[in-house]
Structures are given as C-alpha cells and as structure tokens.
Amino acid sequence: MTRTGARVALPGAPAVIGDPGWVRGLVIGTAIAFVGLFVLVPLAAVFREALRAGLAAYGRALVDPAALAAGRLTLATAAIAVPLNVGFGIAAAWAIARVRFPGRAILTTLIDLPLAVSPVIAGMVFVLLFGAHGLLGPWLAAHDLHVIFALPGIVLATTFVTFPFVARELIPVMEAQGAEEEEAAIVLGASGLQTFWRVTLPRIKWGLLHGVVLCTARAVGEFGAVSVVSGHIRGRTNTLPLHVEILYNEYEYQAAFAVASVLVLIALASLVARRVIAHRVEAT
Amino acid sequence: MARRSLPGFAPTLGYTVVYLSLIVLIPLATLAVKSAELSPGELWALATSDRALASYRITFGASLIAALVNAVFGTIVAWALVRYRFPGRALLDAIVDIPFALPTAVSGLALTAVLAPGGWIGRWLAPLGIQAVFTPLGITLALIFIGLPFVVRTVQPVLEDLEPELEEAAAVLGASRRQTVARVVLPTLTPALVTGFALAFARAIGEYGSVVFISGNKQFETEITPLLIMTRLEQFDYAGATALALVMLTVSFAMLLAINGIGAWARRRAGTA
Numbered sequence: 001m002t003r004t005g006a007r008v009a010l011p012g013a014p015a016v017i018g019d020p021g022w023v024r025g026l027v028i029g030t031a032i033a034f035v036g037l038f039v040l041v042p043l044a045a046v047f048r049e050a051l052r053a054g055l056a057a058y059g060r061a062l063v064d065p066a067a068l069a070a071g072r073l074t075l076a077t078a079a080i081a082v083p084l085n086v087g088f089g090i091a092a093a094w095a096i097a098r099v100r101f102p103g104r105a106i107l108t109t110l111i112d113l114p115l116a117v118s119p120v121i122a123g124m125v126f127v128l129l130f131g132a133h134g135l136l137g138p139w140l141a142a143h144d145l146h147v148i149f150a151l152p153g154i155v156l157a158t159t160f161v162t163f164p165f166v167a168r169e170l171i172p173v174m175e176a177q178g179a180e181e182e183e184a185a186i187v188l189g190a191s192g193l194q195t196f197w198r199v200t201l202p203r204i205k206w207g208l209l210h211g212v213v214l215c216t217a218r219a220v221g222e223f224g225a226v227s228v229v230s231g232h233i234r235g236r237t238n239t240l241p242l243h244v245e246i247l248y249n250e251y252e253y254q255a256a257f258a259v260a261s262v263l264v265l266i267a268l269a270s271l272v273a274r275r276v277i278a279h280r281v282e283a284t
Numbered sequence: 285m286a287r288r289s290l291p292g293f294a295p296t297l298g299y300t301v302v303y304l305s306l307i308v309l310i311p312l313a314t315l316a317v318k319s320a321e322l323s324p325g326e327l328w329a330l331a332t333s334d335r336a337l338a339s340y341r342i343t344f345g346a347s348l349i350a351a352l353v354n355a356v357f358g359t360i361v362a363w364a365l366v367r368y369r370f371p372g373r374a375l376l377d378a379i380v381d382i383p384f385a386l387p388t389a390v391s392g393l394a395l396t397a398v399l400a401p402g403g404w405i406g407r408w409l410a411p412l413g414i415q416a417v418f419t420p421l422g423i424t425l426a427l428i429f430i431g432l433p434f435v436v437r438t439v440q441p442v443l444e445d446l447e448p449e450l451e452e453a454a455a456v457l458g459a460s461r462r463q464t465v466a467r468v469v470l471p472t473l474t475p476a477l478v479t480g481f482a483l484a485f486a487r488a489i490g491e492y493g494s495v496v497f498i499s500g501n502k503q504f505e506t507e508i509t510p511l512l513i514m515t516r517l518e519q520f521d522y523a524g525a526t527a528l529a530l531v532m533l534t535v536s537f538a539m540l541l542a543i544n545g546i547g548a549w550a551r552r553r554a555g556t557a
Contacts, residue, residue: 019461027364028368030357035376038425039432043394046394046397049397094292094293096300107300116540118513119493120490120510120511159307160308192291221386221390260393263386263389267386267390
C-alpha cells in the first residue's frame with residue numbers, strides 16, 4: 001500500500017486526480033467505522049448472547065422440540081415456495097426476455113410489485129382473503145379447510161414475498177444472452193422442451209442458482225408476512241424467525257439468541273454462496 | 285418480431301400471468317374489495333385517526349432520517365470501496381450485503397442487544413443520557429441498518445464506470461480537487477444517489493421485523509404504521525387495517541414509480557450527455 005496518492009483503481013491515471021492522504025484515511029476510516037458499528041458489532045452480539053450460558057445451554061436451545069419443529073416447518077415452507085417461484089421465474093423469463101410484446105414493461109413492473117409491499121401487508125391480504133372474517137373464510141370453514149394459522153397461509157405469504165427473486169435474476173441474464181443458440185437448435189429440429197433442457201438451462205444455470213439462493217434465504221428468514229398469517233401456535237405454526245420472537249418475548253433470551261445465531265449462519269452461508277455464484281455468472 | 289420463431293411463448297406467458305394473478309394481484313385486489321365496503325368518509329376517518337397520524341409521523345420521519353444518513357455514509361462507503369485499495373476492502377464489500385441477507389427478526393434482536401443500556405454500544409450512550417431502546421432513535425438506527433446496502437450498491441457501479449478522463453480534464457483545466465468532486469463527480473452520481481435513497485426509504489417505511497424489538501411499541505411514541513396494522517388485525521378490525529394499508533400502499537407505489545422515473549431520467553441524461 002503506497003500512501004502518496006497512488007490510485008490502483010485506475011492504473012496509469014495521473015496523480016492530479018488522486019485524493020490527499022488525509023482524505024483517504026478519513027473516508028476509509030469512516031466507512032469501516034460505519035459498517036463495523038452498524039453490522040459487525042450487532043452480529044457479534046448475537047453469538048455473545050447465544051453462548052453466554054455456555055456451549056451446553058446453546059446446544060439445548062437448538063435441540064429443544066419446539067425449535068426443531070420450527071426448523072422443520074421453515075424447511076417445509078421453503079421446499080414448497082422456492083420451487084413454485086423457480087417454475088414461475090423460468091416461465092416469465094422465457095416469455096419476457098425473448099419476445100417484445102405489448103404490455104411487456106407493465107408485466108415486468110408487476111413482477112417487482114411484492115418488493116414494494118410491506119411484509120405486514122403481504123401477510124394481511126391473505127388474512128382478508130382466507131381468514132375467518134375474510135372473503136372466502138366462511139366457505140373454507142364450511143369445508144373444514146385451514147389456510148390462515150396453518151401451513152398453506154405460511155407458504156402463500158412466503159411465496160408472495162419471495163415472488164420476484166428468480167424472475168428478476170433470469171430476465172436480464174436471458175436478455176443479455178440473446179436467442180440465437182435456441183433458434184439454431186429449433187432450426188436443427190429440436191423441440192421446445194429439448195431446446196430448454198439442452199441449450200437454455202446450461203446457459204442460465206448459474207443465474208438460476210443465484211436466484212434460488214436469494215429466494216431460499218428470504219424464504220427461511222421471512223418474519224413480518226409470516227407473523228401475520230401464522231397465529232404463533234408453538235410447535236405447529238412457528239417458523240424459526242417466529243420462534244426467536246416467542247422465546248424473546250418469554251424472556252428466554254439465551255435460547256432466542258441461540259436460534260437467531262443459526263439464522264445468522266444460514267444468512268452468511270447464503271452470502272458466501274452468492275459471491276461464488278456471482279463470479280460464475282460473470283464468467284458465462 | 286424476428287424472434288417469434290421460439291416456441292413456448294404462449295404457454296409461458298399464460299402461466300406467468302395466471303401465477304402472477306393468483307399469488308400477487310388477486311390477493312392485493314382484496315384490499316380494494318375490502319375498502320369498497322367502506323364509504324370514503326369512513327376510510328378517511330380510519331386513515332387519519334390520531335393514532336394513525338402519530339404512526340405516520342414516526343414511520344415516515346424515522347425512514348426519512350435513516351435514508352438521509354444512508355445517502356451520506358453509503359456514498360462514503362462506496363467511494364472507499366471503489367477508489368481506494370486497503371487491507372480488508374474485499375471483506376468490507378462483502379459485509380455491506382449482510383443487512384440484506386439477515387432475517388429482519390434477527391437484525392432487530394441483534395440491534396436491541398447492542399443498544400440496550402448494558403449492551404456493547406448502549407453502555408457508552410447511557411452516561412451521555414442517550415437512550416436508544418424503546419425510543420424513536422432506536423427505530424431510526426434499525427432503519428439505517430436495513431437500508432445500508434441500498435445506497436452503496438446503487439452508487440458503487442456508477443462510480444466504477446466513471447471515466448477518469450473527466451476528472452483529469454477538470455484538474456488540468458485548473459479546478460481544485462474539491463471543485464472537481466463537487467462539480468464533476470457528484471452531479472454524475474446524483475441519479476444513483478437519489479435512486480439508492482428512494483430504495484432505502486421505500487424499504488424503511490414498510491419495515492417491521494427489525495423495528496418491533498427495539499421500538500417498545502408505545503402508542504403515539506414508538507408505534508410504526510406496520511405494527512399498528514398488525515394490532516388492528518389481531519383485534520379483527522379489518523376495516524382499520526385496510527385503511528392504513530391503503531395509505532402505505534399508495535406511498536409505496538408512488539416510490540416505485542418515482543424510482544422507475546429516476547432511472548428513465550438518468551438514462552436520458554446519460555444518452556444526451
């Protein structure tokens with residue numbers, strides 16, 4: 001690290017546009033202090049609180065039956081919501097990225113809509129639709145079907161909030177690649193499905209994987225939307241983030257932070273995976 | 285329409301529209317159906333009750349301050365990441381994404397732990413008479429946390445693409461470094477900066493999970509609008525919840541349009557420049 005105005009970011013650029021050393025120091029110091037104070041210190045605090053009573057207590061909090069049930073429900077929810085949105089994302093990208101049609105811009109904006117909606121409202125619309133006092137509530141009750149305060153509601157709310165992730169990832173990738181190779185495959189006699197499996201999928205697989213990681217991470221961690229529809233029935237309709245909240249509200253702080261630390265590790269793993277995959281996306 | 289030769293357009297478009305309608309559009313439309321059951325006067329009264337107005341002040345006020353703080357510090361972080369090489373730069377770049385990746389409930393819990401009077405940061409604030417937990421300050425800090433990546437990630441690519449020739453020309457023509465940054469660099473960054481600010485603000489107004497732990501949820505003091513909606517729902521007051529949700533959605537959609545508008549404006553500006 002040279003300190004005399006060297007600017008490695010723009011090699012060969014004359015030093016006239018470099019910043020003086022004290023400015024560099026101040027900017028770097030401020031950036032590190034800001035990110036460190038706001039992100040690293042709170043993250044470290046999660047592990048500190050989780051391990052406050054020792055490793056044995058940490059382990060006990062994780063194998064608690066309610067925690068395990070919450071973990072299973074979280075996995076089940078993600079296992080339904082993510083494939084649904086993957087199927088949608090591929091279909092949407094196939095239609096939107098390759099063909100210019102009227103309403104294309106509106107459709108793209110509508111796909112982004114869930115990102116602009118507060119998670120609480122995302123959960124609330126399903127309560128208005130399927131809740132006991134909702135539009136379809138009486139009909140569901142007459143047929144003994146449970147959506148709200150049950151798995152279907154949790155899956156629906158999770159699917160809503162994770163809706164755009166795969167599509168948003170695939171549309172730009174497929175637009176950038178163009179359709180020449182697919183067209184060649186069709187001309188050579190491949191069917192549409194063969195073309196998809198043999199030509200398109202290998203070319204979009206890293207972009208797809210990136211979308212899947214984003215979608216899964218959000219599905220596992222979603223709190224607000226799921227909180228509205230779940231009813232917080234311990235051991236039955238609690239996902240991991242809801243379980244954290246319940247433990248915290250019951251003053252079981254160490255257990256709450258222990259479960260939270262698992263979610264932190266999942267989030268960090270998803271970030272590492274995204275970094276690795278992003279390099280592949282750029283390479284293809 | 286040279287690309288019409290690809291098969292599967294009709295079924296994939298059909299599936300896209302049907303799935304979009306089932307998961308997003310029809311559920312959102314129930315809000316409109318629900319609000320149609322109320323007269324405009326009733327809706328207005330529910331949306332402008334004292335408690336609702338207090339929640340807007342807290343939600344929008346804290347979101348605005350948080351987004352402004354992120355605009356300033358996010359630009360500084362982006363500048364450090366793009367312009368300088370220093371040990372730990374790659375790590376800093378990776379850490380910026382953490383608030384995106386972290387479940388909001390975990391963020392809320394973590395911030396409450398450090399800002400509580402006995403926490404790692406709270407213990408330094410307490411002697412100064414500053415209390416963050418259960419105050420609007422705590423809400424603002426939580427919203428700064430969740431909005432942190434937006435400005436960094438919108439400004440960073442623009443800064444990377446900024447051609448050094450522009451700055452060199454300004455410097456050669458006699459501009460001081462300060463003048464160059466103020467008159468050449470910052471105007472180029474403005475659209476990205478405004479977009480990042482708008483994204484951070486839009487995210488903050490709807491935020492729930494990271495705020496509820498730290499806010500203490502006192503009516504008229506630290507009750508954000510999403511929490512008030514939650515409370516109304518728990519009381520089966522669907523009309524009250526609907527009125528609040530309509531206000532939130534209107535603002536959110538306005539932000540979405542504004543963000544798209546800023547993008548179009550920036551592209552036009554880049555095209556004509």
